[in-house]
Amino acid sequence: MHLIETRDLCHAYSTSVRDVLHNVNFVADAQQRIAVLGPNGAGKSTLFRHFNGIIQPKSGSILVRGEPITKANLHEVRKFVGLVFQNPDDQVFSTTVEQDVAFGPYNLGLDAETVASRVDRVISMLGLEDLRSRAPHHLSGGEKKRVAIAGVLAMEPQVMVLDEPTAGLDPQGVKELFGFLNDLPAQCGVTVIYSTHQVELVPEMADVVYVMEKGEITGVGTPEEIFLQEDLLSRAHLELPALPRLIKSMQDHGIAIESAYTYRDAEAAFLKAFGKT
Numbered sequence: 370m371h372l373i374e375t376r377d378l379c380h381a382y383s384t385s386v387r388d389v390l391h392n393v394n395f396v397a398d399a400q401q402r403i404a405v406l407g408p409n410g411a412g413k414s415t416l417f418r419h420f421n422g423i424i425q426p427k428s429g430s431i432l433v434r435g436e437p438i439t440k441a442n443l444h445e446v447r448k449f450v451g452l453v454f455q456n457p458d459d460q461v462f463s464t465t466v467e468q469d470v471a472f473g474p475y476n477l478g479l480d481a482e483t484v485a486s487r488v489d490r491v492i493s494m495l496g497l498e499d500l501r502s503r504a505p506h507h508l509s510g511g512e513k514k515r516v517a518i519a520g521v522l523a524m525e526p527q528v529m530v531l532d533e534p535t536a537g538l539d540p541q542g543v544k545e546l547f548g549f550l551n552d553l554p555a556q557c558g559v560t561v562i563y564s565t566h567q568v569e570l571v572p573e574m575a576d577v578v579y580v581m582e583k584g585e586i587t588g589v590g591t592p593e594e595i596f597l598q599e600d601l602l603s604r605a606h607l608e609l610p611a612l613p614r615l616i617k618s619m620q621d622h623g624i625a626i627e628s629a630y631t632y633r634d635a636e637a638a639f640l641k642a643f644g645k646t
């Protein structure tokens with residue numbers, strides 16, 4: 370049984386002339402890191418909104434732990450699948466950061482002591498200690514983003530879905546957030562699904578990559594499998610990350626160097642190519 374599965378999922382907004390999602394088949398399993406890539410308007414956010422029942426399919430189905438989402442299990446589904454919206458202003462609204470982070474756990478009906486300990490834990494995990502008493506609407510975009518993530522994390526979902534989590538973050542913020550998200554599956558048993566336009570991070574940060582284009586899944590595989598498909602990438606307006614691009618260029622110039630996608634593998638490939646191992 371998959372944690373999340375869509376079967377031939379189609380979606381059309383009331384105002385849309387065509388299907389915004391068309392026969393989407395997507396699967397998420399335990400402790401996976403899943404990247405969803407695709408150009409603006411490909412349907413990534415629309416797909417994510419199905420995962421915890423914010424919107425419903427026009428046809429096809431969405432199963433969470435093997436069950437369709439119904440009114441009766443919606444509360445459980447939202448405990449299980451936490452969604453961090455693309456725009457933190459849609460998610461952050463309390464008087465202080467601390468209250469904002471506590472809002473979700475309180476709504477789960479947890480007692481005050483458990484809520485307080487969860488709030489402390491995620492505030493420390495996301496480095497929000499200095500902001501805890503601040504008004505969320507006075508925070509910077511990147512700070513708000515971290516508060517929104519903390520609020521969802523405090524509900525301890527088994528699946529964290531993050532819509533462009535690094536949008537608006539500075540380079541250090543991107544590095545810290547991806548480091549944090551990367552550790553969630555191993556450390557907390559959480560499955561992480563995210564969309565991003567930053568392909569550079571994907572080889573380090575994904576077990577499975579889905580590519581979407583015009584509402585359809587056009588590719589699925591490991592980062593290596595996806596980044597080998599030049600046509601797929603160019604149709605989806607995606608660039609090969611810099612390291613494999615550089616290695617490919619060297620190979621095209623006749624230099625004997627093995628393909629590599631992560632920093633560690635690329636370093637090993639260069640050292641080998643230059644006779645340093």
Ligand SMILES: Nc1ncnc2c1ncn2[C@@H]1O[C@H](COP(=O)(O)OP(=O)(O)OP(=O)(O)O)[C@@H](O)[C@H]1O
Nearest residue numbers: 382384385389407408409410411412413414415416
């Ligand atoms: N609430 C809505 N009502 C009508 N159309 C919508 C709505 N939300 C999204 N759309 C349309 O659905 C399509 C898919 O949008 P979606 O936001 O899912 O794409 P996306 O891949 O997340 O894009 P981006 O990378 O820009 O965030 C777009 O054509 C968009 O204009």
